[in-house]
Amino acid sequence: MLSCHYIQKGVLLTAPPSSFEHLIQSLKHSLSNALSLFPALAGRLSTDSDGYVYIVCNDAGVDFIHAKAKHLTLNAVVSPSLLHVHPCFKEFFAYDMTISYSGHHNPLATVQVTELADGVFIACTVNHAVTDGTSFWHFFNTFAAVNKGAAAKKILRAPNFSRETVFNSTAVLPVPAGGPTVTFAADEPLRERVFHFSREAIRKLKQRANNGDNSNELTEVMGKQANDSWKIINSNGNGNVNGNCNGNGKINGRNEISSFQSLSAQLWRAVTRARKFTDPSKTSTFRMAVNCRHRLEPKMDAFYFGNAIQSIPTVATVGEILSHDLRFCAELLHKNVVAHDDATVRRGVEDWENAPRLFPLGNFDGAMITMGSSPRFPMYDNDFGWGRPIAIRSGKANKFDGKISAFPGREGNGSVDLEVVLAPKTMTGLENDTEFMQYVTHFV
Numbered sequence: 001m002l003s004c005h006y007i008q009k010g011v012l013l014t015a016p017p018s019s020f021e022h023l024i025q026s027l028k029h030s031l032s033n034a035l036s037l038f039p040a041l042a043g044r045l046s047t048d049s050d051g052y053v054y055i056v057c058n059d060a061g062v063d064f065i066h067a068k069a070k071h072l073t074l075n076a077v078v079s080p081s082l083l084h085v086h087p088c089f090k091e092f093f094a095y096d097m098t099i100s101y102s103g104h105h106n107p108l109a110t111v112q113v114t115e116l117a118d119g120v121f122i123a124c125t126v127n128h129a130v131t132d133g134t135s136f137w138h139f140f141n142t143f144a145a146v147n148k149g150a151a152a153k154k155i156l157r158a159p160n161f162s163r164e165t166v167f168n169s170t171a172v173l174p175v176p177a178g179g180p181t182v183t184f185a186a187d188e189p190l191r192e193r194v195f196h197f198s199r200e201a202i203r204k205l206k207q208r209a210n211n212g213d214n215s216n217e218l219t220e221v222m223g224k225q226a227n228d229s230w231k232i233i234n235s236n237g238n239g240n241v242n243g244n245c246n247g248n249g250k251i252n253g254r255n256e257i258s259s260f261q262s263l264s265a266q267l268w269r270a271v272t273r274a275r276k277f278t279d280p281s282k283t284s285t286f287r288m289a290v291n292c293r294h295r296l297e298p299k300m301d302a303f304y305f306g307n308a309i310q311s312i313p314t315v316a317t318v319g320e321i322l323s324h325d326l327r328f329c330a331e332l333l334h335k336n337v338v339a340h341d342d343a344t345v346r347r348g349v350e351d352w353e354n355a356p357r358l359f360p361l362g363n364f365d366g367a368m369i370t371m372g373s374s375p376r377f378p379m380y381d382n383d384f385g386w387g388r389p390i391a392i393r394s395g396k397a398n399k400f401d402g403k404i405s406a407f408p409g410r411e412g413n414g415s416v417d418l419e420v421v422l423a424p425k426t427m428t429g430l431e432n433d434t435e436f437m438q439y440v441t442h443f444v
Helices: 020-037 074-078 087-091 100-104 133-148 150-155 199-211 259-274 318-323 326-338 342-354 424-431
Strands: 007-014 044-047 053-056 063-069 109-116 119-126 191-197 283-291 309-317 368-373 391-394 403-408 416-422
Touching: 007 074, 007 133, 020 063, 020 109, 020 119, 020 133, 044 100, 119 133, 191 199, 191 424, 199 259, 199 326, 259 283, 259 318, 259 326, 259 368, 259 416, 259 424, 283 318, 283 326, 309 318, 309 326, 318 326, 416 424
Parallel strands: 063 109, 283 368, 368 403
Antiparallel strands: 007 119, 007 391, 044 053, 109 119, 191 416, 283 309, 403 416
16 A cells, blocks of 8 residues: 555534634643554655665654635535535645655644634544554544543543554565556546435345336435455356355355445446446446455454455446346356455465555546445534534545545435535436436435
8 A cells, every 4th residue: 555645534513612722732632642552653664775765663753734715604615415525625624645654754634624604624644554444443532532531431442552463475576667656637526426325225225136127217326445456356248146145145144235245336337328438348447445344354443553454346238237127237246255264365465575566546447446434433423522523524635537435424324425526427317317217316
């Protein structure tokens, strides 16, 4: 992940009950306390004479920025009438477009607190080579809990810094002279929108995916989290999948397509349709990030600090995606996810060790979708002491045509928000796709 941008995620909150001067002092103190539990984030990257990159826990510290945007109101930046993500959020994060390799001389984390007319946005930016989404939100949640005070102590869990894992490799990653560069065009024109899916809409999608109903009413649901590449379970052209399944289509006895897989399948179909490919034999790839902590045997600690993610690529031709019903894509995704077990994780690591490489993030052939983040992350638990967030937003980091991030819906109960980034024409096509949009609910 050294060639990826820093992670940028933040929470939009109502104005604090006390003054902003008091809030700033409180947040600085709480951030310091949180860093005492996560000392790696206060360090810097270093490369030794053998080429190994590691973290020096030298207490070099993180940046804390206080900004003001009092011309903006909460209603202006998250109004239900605002279809696309307000551009202001891109200004609320530090280290824009900063590559994680720069952690050799830049802080590994930074917090920016932006005052609005009637609210506040607290943004956290963390080096992606140091943390994945699981560790990122563990730190952000801890920061919020410390600020909230004594009542939050019960939810605090210390990070696990053990390095005795399959990911602690002896292989040396060759880094280009002068450091790596990002692997996608970071300045391409893009449109960004958050689509909200209620619990009921997702239930319908899941039911459709599992029943294989080919009627005009469609269903789709969610996505997960990770980053790494190698294994592809391919469709063989007739809807079957080459993977670890038995004769009745079950994989390890688990044959129900999940809500997340159903939603992802609906998105895959709709985006592929919106891209208007002329060649039905063109291959489309859907990447899903997965957390490997619970997939390994023995399982890693759930609060293992670091990167324990891999990327599952699922492929199908444009013709297959558009000529079959929802179940076809959902089943491909489902079987690929279920097959990603201990042996698969270890094969992925072995494959990387045989040819160490930087993670290639992007849409290289115009037909890729990359699903990151997760609706399982406790984003709305970031209560700093005066209430849950109103919304979750991200910065400019790691965004390209086809990059999707899955967030939990604010109301919970299995609702999901998909932050969708697409080329302008593709986004227009998606917004006009009635099969997709019938499941989208407007924010309240």
